[in-house]
Amino acid sequence: MKVIVSVFNNLYTDQRVEKVCASLAENGYEINLIGNSWGGLVKMERNYSFSRIILKSKILRYAYLEFQWKLYHDLLKKADKNSVLLSNDLDTLLPNYLISKKLGIPLVFDSHEIFTEMPSLNGRFTQKIWRKLEQSIVPKVRYMMTASESYADWFAKTYHIDRPVTVQNFPIKIDNPQQYSEINFPKIILYQGVINPSRGLDKIITAMSKIEDAELWIAGDGPKKNEFELLTKTLGLDDKVKFLGKLLPKDLREITKKADVGLSIEENNGLSYYYSMPNKVSDYIQARIPVIVSDFPEMRKVVDRFQAGEKIKEHTQLADKIKIVLQNGKSFYTYNLNKAAAELCWEREEPKLLQLFKKVTDENF
Incomplete structure (x- = not known):
């Protein structure tokens, strides 16, 4: 057929x-x-x-x-x-x-x-x-x-x-790729995906001024990239926000597993985003990375069911929620992430x- x-x-x-x-x-x-x-x-x-x-x-x-x-x-x-x-x-x-x-x-x-x-x-x-x-x-x-x-x-x-x-x-299920003996300094906060409107990227870039000893890595490309690069420069955050560009899938997977927390912080500007289960959430989980997500129905289910990170109701909570996850550390979430990865595959x-x-x-x- x-x-x-x-x-x-x-x-x-x-x-x-x-x-x-x-x-x-x-x-x-x-x-x-x-x-x-x-x-x-x-x-x-x-x-x-x-x-x-x-x-x-x-x-x-x-x-x-x-x-x-x-x-x-x-x-x-x-x-x-x-x-x-x-x-x-x-x-x-x-x-x-x-x-x-x-x-x-x-x-x-x-x-x-x-x-x-x-x-x-x-x-x-x-x-x-x-x-x-x-x-x-x-x-x-x-x-x-x-x-x-x-x-x-x-x-x-x-x-x-x-x-x-x-x-x-x-994603296809993989064994836990983490080397928990490897400790990042500064910590790595990761966003991966298209740099589009309503992805919350301007909010997290601004929040980086309140987060110490951490870098934001943005892996992807899109129509808002130049605008967000200018915002980063205007805020004087060039040393804390890194634009990695569009990566091949195999290279992106290597970056993902290095991160300390993964972000999916879309804004509620349309039902397609509100009802979505973004690919990056399950990609983070398969890499055994704790997540911070918007409190939308599908993403909420993952965090509530598996205790795999934190939710935000407002983007003003970003800095505080990130600090909680970074302070806990990746190994704190290992059991829950392994359980989630076995099901979300x-x-x-x-x-x-x-x-x-x-x-x-x-x-x-």
Whole structure:
């Protein structure tokens, strides 16, 4: 059975799509992955077929339109009666839906987020366009999965559909990588991920003036990077805030395990963030790093259930909460982090993915 997977990115750092494709390939599915050149054509190798559509557009809204058109024609060439389409996020859904209807083949929709509730769209005209598309197609999609329990509840309630299957984007389980005899001085406070609006980064940079004997490492890139670098300079915190840039996944994992605490401190400027279970939280935990997270539903569950760090209701609490975790030390959380890492891993999520695709093939072929 052929599964044609499409996503709007250059494929290289999308760990969810990589894990999904690898799991399906290892279980007998023929994978054909389609991405694009947005973000650059980084050389990569996979044990399944992949291609990237070349985009000429330099502005994102035009790139979306160009990709939709080109993806439709690419799917039309590659799909046949023995294919399953796997659409990742709303920005690939329309061409996949049209091809699904045209050829009479099944479509699986994987919503990594609530696309229409992203902070970057709030209040903009483009939000209305994406909402119209979502409202038009999502209720007609027969097979759907998403990346958090709260997302699944939102889609079911909003569109009166069967609750999507939840396949959380947890990392592959690893043995505890920590060397607790290694003590950092200064301590390392880590943020990893995209440098976007509403990630709380301006708040933690400002808070660093109140935290002694520690550095903030920001691993990632994004549209707000220059603004936050300027903020750091303006506050005179160049010696305490380090911008590491965008790292290869294997290099990022080495950085993560060195940290003393990991941050996921998003602001409540959209339901997509509020209901998210960010990848970085489970990445920190798999590296056995205690966390400080916003008191949002999915992240709250992790801290409350496993006692793996601290929550903040307001960003004014950042400095105090960080001091608590740093004073406790990583080894204080070892037992709880080991327990969390054993459960928040891809090995626990993969069976749900495979069960969904078995249902798709049983019902359609």
